[in-house]
Amino acid sequence: MVRRSSVVNILEIENLNVVYTGRKEKVYAVNNVSLSIAEGESVGIVGESGSGKSTLAMAVLRLLSEKKADVSGTINFQGKDILGMSLKDYKQIRWKEISVVFQKSMNALSPIHKIGGQLEDIYRVHEPNENKKVIKEKILKLFTMVNLSDRVYNLYPHELSGGMLQRVSIALSLIHNPSFIVLDEATTALDVVTQGQILREIKKLETEIKMTRMMITHDISVVATSCDKVVVMYAGKVMEVGNVKDVLTKPAHPYTQGLLNSFPSLKGEKKQLTGIRGFLPDLSEKKEGCIFAPRCDFAKDICRNVTPKDYEVSSNQRSACHMHGSEYYENRRTS
Numbered sequence: 001m002v003r004r005s006s007v008v009n010i011l012e013i014e015n016l017n018v019v020y021t022g023r024k025e026k027v028y029a030v031n032n033v034s035l036s037i038a039e040g041e042s043v044g045i046v047g048e049s050g051s052g053k054s055t056l057a058m059a060v061l062r063l064l065s066e067k068k069a070d071v072s073g074t075i076n077f078q079g080k081d082i083l084g085m086s087l088k089d090y091k092q093i094r095w096k097e098i099s100v101v102f103q104k105s106m107n108a109l110s111p112i113h114k115i116g117g118q119l120e121d122i123y124r125v126h127e128p129n130e131n132k133k134v135i136k137e138k139i140l141k142l143f144t145m146v147n148l149s150d151r152v153y154n155l156y157p158h159e160l161s162g163g164m165l166q167r168v169s170i171a172l173s174l175i176h177n178p179s180f181i182v183l184d185e186a187t188t189a190l191d192v193v194t195q196g197q198i199l200r201e202i203k204k205l206e207t208e209i210k211m212t213r214m215m216i217t218h219d220i221s222v223v224a225t226s227c228d229k230v231v232v233m234y235a236g237k238v239m240e241v242g243n244v245k246d247v248l249t250k251p252a253h254p255y256t257q258g259l260l261n262s263f264p265s266l267k268g269e270k271k272q273l274t275g276i277r278g279f280l281p282d283l284s285e286k287k288e289g290c291i292f293a294p295r296c297d298f299a300k301d302i303c304r305n306v307t308p309k310d311y312e313v314s315s316n317q318r319s320a321c322h323m324h325g326s327e328y329y330e331n332r333r334t335s
């Protein structure tokens, strides 16, 4: 949604819809999402639980079962139509070009094999003929990058702390030098000190190996400290997109404002946390109007009846709100 003329987009998502069909009732988890991510950019996807962040990532990663989810729209990655290609072709891209770290990625490691051997085996899935010594060197280099010592190579998973295991997962995701990485709550379970360290290492890596990052998180402070752009999702839709600084200091959508007012600030004045009244809507049906209107203190008739389009607030910020950029919002902006 934020477009800069000289920028090359690595990922372009147009009108993406994901409907879970596995149960009696459908779930419209992602609705008409369009967004682009420029090469080298780090983009945070935020929104409360159930807003469709992981589903969006799973669609990009082609990890949704065709039997359980209908995916429509287009996803272009480096000019290639991801949804249009065969799964066999996509598997050539996954891990090599696009990789992912989930919150529980570390659980995928076998408890009875040493870390080094497991990483070596995974490396060979894409490079079956690579020399053992070369692979080991590569893995040790990655360990250094994520601040793990060489001795981890010969340890079993149970001999590592949660933070170390998550660093192993990040090292693993980087094993084929991907140009795009998805981190889905990858640092959420870690203590703040370890999380901060890992985020700093990831940012350093991005400049070293020219990587683009899509980061899914509940934690706005993670976005504030580590991302260039933020996408705010609610009930399967993008509510607001923009540069982190603009969106976090001058939110243009009432949902973003509510989300920001739900987080305490460690710096600056103490403020009353107000949260957002009500709950996420039932996603088993599609309704006209703004999906946030029932929870929005400022909704007018138009909001309840007409689905808002995506309005430009500034060259760096867009908001799907009928009242975008009105004086009314100007007055409500947080400082």
Ligand SMILES: Nc1ncnc2c1ncn2[C@@H]1O[C@H](COP(=O)(O)OP(=O)(O)OP(=O)(O)O)[C@@H](O)[C@H]1O
Residues within 6 Å of the ligand: 020, 021, 022, 027, 029, 047, 048, 049, 050, 051, 052, 053, 054, 055, 056, 068, 218, 283
């Ligand atoms: N496999 C599935 N089958 C049916 N519905 C699903 C499935 N996975 C997710 N959903 C539903 O899709 C909606 C979006 O879920 P999703 O996990 O993408 O949200 P999220 O924003 O990532 O939430 P969280 O932050 O809690 O991970 C929710 O209503 C969820 O219940």
